[in-house]
Amino acid sequence: MRLFWGFLSGLVFGLGLVISGMANPAKVLGFLDLAGTWDPSLAFVMGGATLTAFVGYRLVWRRQAPVLDPSFDIPKNRAIDRPLLAGAALFGIGWGIGGFCPGPAWTALPLLAPGTLIFLPAMLAGLWLGARIKAGAFLQDKGTSS
Template structure:
């Protein structure tokens, strides 16, 4: 029950942050990506805030022996930069640039504008399924106890 409640609160906090920051507005995101036109630099502050929060958060969290709700940290064992990683990053970037949404904001706007999110979510699911077909790596291989 604690894990479910923690997931719910974390998801709500994350979604609320996405709405406040403007990440759920595809026009704002596309304005940030349009460096050759009418550029909107405001999302750089969102990214900067995320980087600073992550730097501090990781330092605090990894002082612990284990997470609050798990026996161990699940940390990927590989740091290889391979074709699969490059292709996935390129597809993510192309999709973000074309639509102005990434997975978190797309799920968040489902509550307010499902018409805007459905096409993206269908493409996301297709990508996840094709990634599963091409990469047979299991969750166990990606993390270690």
């Protein structure tokens, strides 16, 4: 049952990304182009998402636990540190250059657009490299091969 609800949630999310234009990098880049031909329509998408999340969180926090899990999985670390800021900056730079963030990139994959076919492998390589650096394995491999 959990797999079904996960699939359904992902499907609704993906359809929302496609319908709103978030899977179209040209539309996203038009939104980010404040000095050029700015397209403000995605501000309404983000505003609607913010409102929906606000209401959803208010309803969810009234429950003792999620419907399909015994407890809420809430991060304990609340520090704003260098890795968090660096990751946020890299995310923003990648979004600004490619016009994609991870969710919309996956929903655009079936279109086989050249930008998507470059962005997704680069994103996956970055995730892999980041995990290796965080674990210290990348630096250890460099040190042992010399």
